[in-house]
Amino acid sequence: MTYETMQKTLIDGNFRKVRGSRVGKIARLTVIYTVMTVFAAIFLIPYIYMLLRALMQSSQVQLIPIELWPRPFTFEAFGQLFGSGGGYLDALWQTMKIVLFNLIAIPLSASFVAYGFSKTKFAGKRVLFAVMLGTMMLPGAVVQIPLYVMFSKNGFNWLDTVLPLTIPNLFGGGAIYIFLIRQYMTTIPYELEEAARLDGANPFMRYFRITLPLCVPVLIFIMITVFNANWSDFYGPLVYMTDGTETLAYRVFKDAIYTYVTPDKANLKMAGGLFMSFFPTLLFIIFQKQLIEGVSTSALKG
Amino acid sequence: MQNLLTKKRKTFRKVVKDSWHGWIFVLPLVIGIGVFTLYPLIQSLIYSFYRYDGLFVNDFIGLQNFVTMFTTDRAESFKVFGNTFLYALISVPLNLCLSYLLAVAVNQKIKGVIAYRVMFYLPVVIPAVVSGVIWSQLFDKNYGLFNDVITKFGGDPFPFFTDKNTAMLSMLIMSLWSLGSGMVLWLSALKNIPAGLYEAAKIDGAGVMTRLFRITVPMSTPMIFYNLITGMIGALQINSTMVFAGDGGRGPDDSLYFVAVKIYHEAFTNSAYGYASAIAWVLFLVIGLLTFVTFKTSKWVYTGDE
């Protein structure tokens, strides 16, 4: 199989159309599967490396040359992290508080605002919408220091709590989410609401009873994104939290760079990382279709 | 006169009457933008004219912070902006091109292709802090998988993140792990291209490359445009180096020191809030300018009107 024909099959995106003998077809398929499997393996190696080393004993991870297969398989590292004194349970609880709050707050407040943009008319709508889109471009670093001062003892006194990472989300929850829901809402035909309006339902009832339930598909995508974003965020907690109140991601970060620096702790690092990636991976595998579609729609409609 | 005033008041009343529902819906957003975006934005501009440490030091120093950035601290600030631009300029196009190949590979109608898509996209959902941990381990000089393989084949251990000459390269290699994000964008772009275009081109005898550059790329320009903008804004704000670069996220000899990390350090390690705000504003202006230029020169983007 020449490079040219391979390119051709690839670009055409439809393998069966290429003429050729049955044997040639099988050969081509074999090549394609082999190449893709090799690439998939390369993509998975880091993940597998983490998995294997998370299941090793401390004495095994510090061997040179390194060993790949755990002997014996052990959950020792997880026991240390989540056992008493490991602190990962507290960190997990801290993360869960943020994640659970935002999982409800962001879809609700974002859809509320999005309803305003898509289903009501008001003076200043276009300007506000433009301002909102503009905030997407704003680097977080610009507002971060005043926000820190605002949340510190001088201001709200919110540091070392989950409030800086939750309360601001009550106010729209982020431009990108509002935008996505608004795009979705504009595709919902007005006739559905018209009937309710004639029955005397005010806009707030119409939002809650009619439009919101219809938005479930986009809300699922948003909830998964919100989960991943808040679950993985190490930077926000790094800025707003100190010891004892840290979230899981911050804890993994902290352990990676200054608690578990010695080579004998590599299994702990990997175990922490493995646990961190477990839920995002699981969610992705379950919702992979919605997620991939959601990502590409948000990209192309933006 | 009297008439005019009442008329004006009437219209104002009418505006309120027509709009109040909508206003209530967007009220949270207005408060949110005001309190958590606009106010801090202006506040940080004001900080940038002060020497302020969050405690007792609070002096107005005019443009001194900006002067410092371009004079006494020039070596470092130029380095971080240089690193950041270099990374953005290489990683965004590199990911765009390589993820195209990946997308083409998984765009075939063969059995099990979904499983491959999942595997290629998986690294994207892994938290940044975790992938930082994994890659710093993979690249480790003594305990890393890569050096283990290299030395088994008789090579010298490659320094990866521990040498200033290889650190950036290593980070680019690491960034390839999340090619999946570009892949899905290409996939949806490819899906939107009518198959008839290719058929027609084939009948006209167009070769593979011709079809790629005459059909696929032009039809995908909206996606490329989106990718350029978000990729650039994202790359200019990268702070994940804090996890794997070592030296507090600076890398050897500041080779992986990025703007966002410098802002963090100036603010939260050195308590130089004013100076950190000044750098943040420069970054903001740079991003604004780049976005503006990209939009202004976006004639090449296919909008579907042709």
Add this chain to the structure above:
Amino acid sequence: MKRISLIVLSLILTMCLFTGCGNSDPFINPGDDFDVNIDMNDEDYNQTATLTVGITADPAERTLIEAAGNGFKQLFPNVKVEPTVISGQDYSSAVLARIKGGSMPDLFYSSESEAFRFVSSDVFLNLKPYINAQKAQDPAWLDQFVPSALRLGQKGYNGDQYFIPRSSDRIVVHLNKKYITPALNDPDRPEKSVTVDTVKNGWTWDEFLKVCKNIRAYYDKKGWSVSNGRYIVDASLGWDPVLFSVFKSAGASFCDNKGNWTLDTAEMRAGMDMIRELVTEKIVAPYNGGGANYENGNGAMLIHSSSAISKYARYISNNGGEYDVVTFPIINGDSGVTGYGVPGYGIFAGIDEKKRDLAWQFLAYLMSEDGQNVLAGAGMNTPSIRVDLQDYNTAKWGEGYRQYNLAATTYEQDRNYSETFFLHYPATQKTELINAVKKFVNNVMDYGAGMHPLMSNDDCISQAVKDLKKAAVVK
């Protein structure tokens, strides 16, 4: 519409301009003028209160404070002392972050090196009023303490005391005699002038080098080569107290008293060559080249602080080694110095006024004979700051460790040295300045394949001057 947005924008602008940068101070520092009461009556002794004490992440420090808290209960039965860990990449930044976050403990740990930043950020309570009150009561009060230790609690400022050292600490060489004794008894050793008896307090750098060469030969004979990661000494040269000791002893300095950088001298090069020799003789691992792994029983020596004696005595004997300790080798005869520091505690300036006197009582307790003995019982086995507790043979801090050469911690105390050149620069830059110096040492120790230095002395120096200049920029 445009007009409305303009009005809104200008409103916000004026609002911000009025508030300006004028955020209120997070706490009030009373300076050195506040009322103190050091005469405790029954009511004071019976008060119910909780004193929070910020400590580093080191578990040993927690044990000390918990023990001191229990001891303090003898005086104040209803006062609870609660240790709170303050950790971060940089302890002083973590403390400042806590102050801004409003979760700052009443007292907090500091060493002489961190105190520098705390004093200049005005977060330490000035202890002068208390010390004056104590002196008024007993003119000889201050004489109970070793002056050189106490002085480090002042750290070059106006002579006021800001924190109270709990003990003193100096650089020593931790030994694993399991390797040293056979290496020095080997009749075929390359350096025959040194014997087991050479390894004693007051030994010289030259002797130290020869001992190391003998151990190297012994290791090689055993097949423990550099290629399987076996080095002789973990020298901690990247740690400021050690590296400053080496350069100061060599007669080199990093800047003069005007703040000019003075690295380009013959003395500095001599110091660099000393470090390079350790690397080229395969005694110390090059930068990024692993280490001797003393902690796990593979190395013969570790240069580190004396406060780690209890830790390493335990580690080494658990690994089947034979622990001992000796002084840091003397470089250049009389000009040789040994790194010295004091860990201790100060009071947060924003402490609740009602608890201020109580916090001082706790510090006074830490300095008292009882307090010092309680700390010693909890594992503090470094010289006390009290004049009457200097002899490790009688003082409690020697207990349990007298079989080791504890004299190393007190031998020739006039060699004790603590680097101060950063006083010429604002304290906020201290972390970065020290990092620049560390990087300099790393560059000196950076060797490529075939023991080839990656940077010449000249390159190291010019790079370091560049880095130091950069680090000194006030922002």
